[in-house]
Amino acid sequence: MIFNFPFIAVIALILIGLYAIIFRKNLIKMVIGITIIQSGVNLFLITLGYREGAVAPIFTSLPSGTEIPQGMVFPIPQALTLTSIVIGVAVLALMLSLIIHIYRHYGTLDVRKIGGEK
Template structure:
């Protein structure tokens, strides 16, 4: 099962987010998680030896559906990549501001908030 690979990827990213102390590494972990999900979505639509999902005259619809690649997950992945881009840009900007304030990337030294 190739889907297992995606889950392993996902777990690697989650491990990075949970365990690493450096905020840049946390951001990288989030990126890995996001891309694992994107990979999963893309593989949902994959068919072996599939054709592009453009129907032309004369094709029977049932035959066509068996052979064509599912286009919907690709649209989903495009959207989620765009969202990911926005989130990552915001994250990196906050990392820069945090470095300016604290002078470090180490998350254990950012402890103004308690309770």
């Protein structure tokens, strides 16, 4: 009905993240790019599990008249997204610690200048 717009937004987020990684020179910008891709993939997972007019899969004080399988959104993508979010913050922390160390060693965050290895 709305032309799959959330899916298009997901692809756009992934491409913006890739743009940041490929065309930006700053290391922290690269990390931000990876965070954006992460968010895009998370949004994609949740969007896949959405059913129109459905409620969250929680039985505590459920609105009356909810059809049991059809009236609820998918629980599995939500569980997967939880995992994915925690993975994202773990990777981010590790990358930023490495960046702090790189800055101590090279004194710069420019991706072209740290290329000590050829």
